Amino acid sequence: MVEKGPIKFSVKSLKGSGISLEDIEIAIGRLAMEEEWEPMGPTPMPKITTLREWDMKLLKRYRPFYMPFCDLCCLCTYGKCDLTAGKRGACGLDIGAQQGRIVLIACAIGASTHTSHARHLVDHLIEKYGENWPIDLGSDIYVEMPISRLITGIKPKTLGDLSYILKYVEEQIVQTLAAAHTGQEGSYLDFESKSLHLGMLDHLAMEVADVAQIITYNFPKGKPDAPLTEVGMGLADTTKPVILCIGHNVSSGVEIIDFMKKNGLGRPGETIEVLGLCCTAHDLTRYDEQAKIVGPISHQIRFIRSGAADVLILDEQCIHIMVLSEAQRVKTPVIATSDKACHGLPDMTNKPVEEIVDALVSGKYPGVLILDLEKAGAVAVLTALRIAPIRKKFKSLPDKADLKKVAEKCTKCGRCRRNCPIDLPTDEAVFAARQGNFDKLAELYDYCLGCARCESECPRDIPIHSLIVSAAELKIKTERYKIRVGRGPILDTEIREVGSPIVFGEIPGVVAYVGCANYPEGGRDVAIMAEEFLRRRFIVTVSGCSAMSIAMYRTEEGKTLYEEYSGAFDAGGLVNVGSCVANAHIAGAAIKIANIFARRPLRANYEEIADYVLNRVGACGVAWGAMSQKAASIATGFNRLGVPVIVGPQGAKYRRLYLGRREDRESFTVYDARTGDRVWVGPAPEHLVYVAETREEAIVMTAKLCLRPNDTTKGRMIKLTHYVELYKKYYRRLPDDLHMFIRTEADIPITFKGEIMEYLKEVGWEPWEKPVVDPTLLERLIRVKK
Amino acid sequence: MVEKGPIKFSVKSLKGSGISLEDIEIAIGRLAMEEEWEPMGPTPMPKITTLREWDMKLLKRYRPFYMPFCDLCCLCTYGKCDLTAGKRGACGLDIGAQQGRIVLIACAIGASTHTSHARHLVDHLIEKYGENWPIDLGSDIYVEMPISRLITGIKPKTLGDLSYILKYVEEQIVQTLAAAHTGQEGSYLDFESKSLHLGMLDHLAMEVADVAQIITYNFPKGKPDAPLTEVGMGLADTTKPVILCIGHNVSSGVEIIDFMKKNGLGRPGETIEVLGLCCTAHDLTRYDEQAKIVGPISHQIRFIRSGAADVLILDEQCIHIMVLSEAQRVKTPVIATSDKACHGLPDMTNKPVEEIVDALVSGKYPGVLILDLEKAGAVAVLTALRIAPIRKKFKSLPDKADLKKVAEKCTKCGRCRRNCPIDLPTDEAVFAARQGNFDKLAELYDYCLGCARCESECPRDIPIHSLIVSAAELKIKTERYKIRVGRGPILDTEIREVGSPIVFGEIPGVVAYVGCANYPEGGRDVAIMAEEFLRRRFIVTVSGCSAMSIAMYRTEEGKTLYEEYSGAFDAGGLVNVGSCVANAHIAGAAIKIANIFARRPLRANYEEIADYVLNRVGACGVAWGAMSQKAASIATGFNRLGVPVIVGPQGAKYRRLYLGRREDRESFTVYDARTGDRVWVGPAPEHLVYVAETREEAIVMTAKLCLRPNDTTKGRMIKLTHYVELYKKYYRRLPDDLHMFIRTEADIPITFKGEIMEYLKEVGWEPWEKPVVDPTLLERLIRVKK
């Protein structure tokens, strides 16, 4: 329980102690981190202000754009302070800084969540595997933890090293959060710099978490051909006992599978179905592809109500707070396993397994807290076996036959709709059901987030969400799709292959569809976006709920995109990295391009690498359904690294974007590293975080945000071809900023040559003086100073 | 910059390495922490759930009472969710859990602030003094860090050990904050348990911070007769250059004083005035009592506007966000020194001193950021010397003669008042000034928080706060009071003296006036409360802004309370522990009573000690002007330890209290440790956090909350005498819960014997079966099980 002391170890203190340094190195091992695998870069373990200058460079070009979600501040007892339109709170803060502060708090919560997830995993795995368990991602991955190397300057070798990295993250998060206290930071720019710091830390924590589980649980180590598994509401074989895992931290799920194997119950699906929901589902299938994925967060309440699950095991994150009461309604016992999500349940950690199983099967307790994961696994399995025959899949969804009757109470007051996060016309749908028409309800199924907020608002207590699900009965029964198991990191060999075409623009971009399912108009949009870019042979990486939503769509050939496209990190590849924490591998790939392909020094060299990524790696993230604080910090972490992110219209409620202005030439002027000249390179990438109003806008913006100053002529031509094609497809003419991206005639897409030449004439375009430069924002990278 | 690796050190890993354990122990030193100074207790370095059972015991008796400050939740992009009256958000959360969550976030911000403050201090001091600098609080303090020993099980010996303790705190804060993420914790009780955890961690961080500065800066080590120094707006000798330090982290101020000494500029006040504002002021005077204290947070804007300061040096916390622009108005250059509060200033850390001084004196930059404290100290002093003759104490307060003219613009729209945090009738006062009557303005001086929110709201741009200050010109000029320098910890010898009378009730209570200056009706109320209890020979401890407010009051004899009462931790002593982080010594004193006086094992024995404090140590905190997130976490930390806290009416905006119900007998039933019997002990203490409506109510409640089940007959009689006297003084009759506290006739205050006997008869009181018990909430402490 007590960790033995971290020792601030100094060579000095060893001198004269009679112990030679070599002995200590061997004995203790952590010193291995200090090994000279590369000279130490300028910013090991950066503190809050270490990268402030880099942040300010970004923030000068990509200015914070605030959309207050509330004009008040209620953070201290001086308040509430009305900050509308520049008024000052009692502490002196204004509305801009307040937005920065709220974003900082969100990022701190997001980063803390991944860090604590990582901490839990690492501590647990050290207990199971020992702190000297090696970090080995296979022979195709030499740069095993690019983010860790980049930020900390450490080349981690063991699980123990990961714990050490987390200490740094923890220290920094606490310090950064402190800036949010009343009467601390005052400038919105400094709040943003701190949010960027938190975002960076978040990526580090995610990398630690995912690598820890990969190396110990033997997840695919960057396998391009990771197996296919299943996703959907319709896949559980309900004749068997069914265990459903909800959350993000797979270690409890692993214990379930291990217990089954050890006790002759076979692999998942053989005698017991093991299902996952939310990111833990990805990681279950990474552990054993016979586990199955129910779906994204939107499926949580509806699957519980279907009654299919005999036991529910919660870990952490993305747990709907109603799971406990929902599970009770269908007599499904609940096992909570995380100290971060105890849900008021009695702590049975120290009780014998049999006693807990009895209590759950008998219904003495509807749920328990078990913080010993091995025990939780055993209890889950034994309870499922014993309760399944008794429960008989009791469900709390109305039968389709009853829909009309239930709907009859509706007064069409509209409260349901007016509280639905995405304004779904539930009132009309329920009212139509009253009149016997269930189509409108069924239609909503694909859009509904499954949050049940409508139900809690309905003055007539109509179970609106259930009506939607029951009306879509048929859809659900057949909801069964293929998804590729999360493959984890990108191989160094892949990077070597695609590094050059990406940097020079011949692979027109790397697009990442990530994050949650708060989609404005259903998950289909994400799949359609992904398909558009897959067809165009972009590299498409995916993770989390987005990876699941993309699976739940069939192309014209009736296949899922995972079946149609390869899992390789290559043109036209659809790369499911895995759960949310696996997002680190997407950032990691960008970093590895700079390091492996371009040989930029990696160690503690954040600015240079980020500068490289911003100017050369045509990557763009799309978090179409971003909802949570984690998504805020992930996006912000991508931003500090120079990767732009597009969010859906709901994302406007994050309150802050980073927007460039293409007409501001000065802001898009960089150094040419070869000469030191200041050169305008066009607005590429134009924004760092952007809200798109529609799927169409997001698609066009994605293509554009893959442009980079460093594109070769051929690369630029290819990228512009996609941009122009997509712009014309959706906007029906040439983009009006096209001239800002055409440096010489050679950049012009051949297919549109005539048209574009005409346009260029019209706007008075002239070929650029310096068409291709070695672009950088960092003065110190100028090689020949004038 | 890079800390060398903490090493998770296991004896196993040493075996067979050819190094003997002894060698390592000597060589490395941190293992000294593991020394067997006392057998390890049950809960070393508790995690989130380790003390959950204790929390649940507290929360069962002291039920969370929520007063939502907002019925909405806006924490993720599913929102805003309307949670009014039990509606559920899209994540499933309800209004109760949401209140718990917001309090958790506040406590996390509060605890992070102290932790990061401690971290900054400790890292800085290790750099200056080395990590082996010993923790030595003098010969009268053997239990040097009671909170650390209690929580971590470590007996820290060096600065380096403190860094290790902070790592634990950082790790835990991050994990606990993660529970606030959307879709994690769901039960309000578990949110509360987590807030209690954060509060406990906060106290640990405060102890680390204060002890670190005491041992290195040689602050008074618990000196009962610490010297007197001055406080007030009127004390600066403005013929000299004046440096004003604002904030909480004294290390930059120390560098100023050191630089002065080293460069022949003498001690503060000799050639240069060194003033402090907010807690940093306390710590400046602890370092050198010739530094002076301007006052609490309310004096910040007004002192800057007075123009007296020639240089302003900011560290962290409690900085009004307008200081920069306010300072610019009076041409005072600003030096920011904390990475948590950069205020958008240019980072000059790496520039030479002379260049920075030039930039500030010439006005090239109105302010700079200098993260090297030694350099910041030098720049501050040199700038003050050079700028003082030029600035000529430019001020931005209107002359009294102009007041009428300025006030003439007022339309009496009332916006100023309706945005004043404490609803001061500014509109009437300004309007009266319009008519030539300045008394109403001047009257407000003592109440005004100095926040300037009124000014930012005034549609006519009237500088209302300045009008108040100018109208009170005379008061300000003579504002000059005595305060005792913060003495730091309580001596073990003192504990030995007062342990018994406190525990047995003969010293009727220890009352702590702590925290900020968000007073409903001026700081005078705090002084009056303190005086009431000093006269009654309670022990009164104070800190922070409260300690300053108490100084700014004269008794009938024309003296300050500090002049009238001794600084000893003894009956009738007025103990200024120091700045906010010194609050740890108040909690520490309670712990030391349990440990030193009652010989309860201390090491990692949190529950037993808290149980002891709750049942036996008649202490009560009063945070009359509590405002910040820090105050929230400090109060919550006291609560977990069993110390009740009273806050002022503004404190209702913290949203959550812990209230007992005296009529609920079961909740006030405890074990008698001697027999295992369940015994009702009366509602003592009745509440854990309470909002008092008025000063009178607070006084009466304070006396009552000092009652403890364990009081001896004599002790109970004395305590009840005070309670009844005070109740009668303010309520004019006997308290209607008196019978709940009288166990046998011997408990009855002699002075009121007749009256009380009559009352007892009326209510049918009977002597208790078990008048005195050995009370505990912990089953495991029962000595003889039946």
Added chain:
Amino acid sequence: MSITPWQLGNVPGPKTALKLTGEVAGKLLKKAKNPLIIVGAEALKVKVGEKLLLDYVIEIAEVAKIPIVATSSTLSAFLERGVEPALSMGAIEITDRLRDPEWSLDGSKPHDIVVYVGITYQLQSQLLSCLKNFAPQIRTLSLDRYYHPNATWSFQNLSEKDWIENLNILMKTLKEEKKKD
């Protein structure tokens, strides 16, 4: 324009108090099954014309036969006037009891209408918020001069004159209705 909270920043959410008039207040109190008046310390400072608010409230309580809870040290003022409040308790403590749907002064039926008057604005606002959110079965009235969005019914922000007028109408209504009985 809609009614604004007295403290302008005190915007709590979608549910805000209905506008109270003296007449409505009178009728509500008259119809109440088990009403309660909670009187805070401001009632000792604020005047209703020549009278102290406290005295005015005593009259209301007497006419309408509503029990009084005296918070903080207002008890002494009541006793000075020979009025024995039904209960003397902290404003927080009585509000805490009211959260409990079972609780009432005399243990009979629960309180359906609770009047708050004379508690300092921001504290009263928070107390009303507690009941709004955790005791939806109770309807709360604020009789203070300032609009309290967290009440069920509140006067809007009134000039002293209008406020007194409303209080007088309240009193009149109470008495009138009384006669009708």
Added chain:
Amino acid sequence: MSITPWQLGNVPGPKTALKLTGEVAGKLLKKAKNPLIIVGAEALKVKVGEKLLLDYVIEIAEVAKIPIVATSSTLSAFLERGVEPALSMGAIEITDRLRDPEWSLDGSKPHDIVVYVGITYQLQSQLLSCLKNFAPQIRTLSLDRYYHPNATWSFQNLSEKDWIENLNILMKTLKEEKKKD
């Protein structure tokens, strides 16, 4: 009862939109020195009677001679109709420019009135909030059927019928006032 935000939880603070009517809207647009209409993608889905909202807005813009900014892919719909918007830009991007007190479409005088119509509710709400807080010099109008508290003026939540009526009055007012010129 006061006007409620369409999304009931969307309560932003003390400052909320004034109630707009067709007539007021007409007069405001007529008087505006440099107005602008921003048209979002919902205008392609929502009907005003038989017409698409987009077509209706085109008419308004033509009658009132107000330049149009087409957001997202609405551009194509304009072009199909032979209408050339003054600008095609993301809703976010145009709002970003409007924060800048110097900026205007043609670089002459800044825009004093900006109309938002047809952007999905929550995004539009946030855009209006941006201008409310960071461009107080601009007055914003929402012509959507739903009350937008963050605008300077907004229709309250209207039935389709009432909305159409108001739009018609707006149009009539624009034309009438035109005649008066």
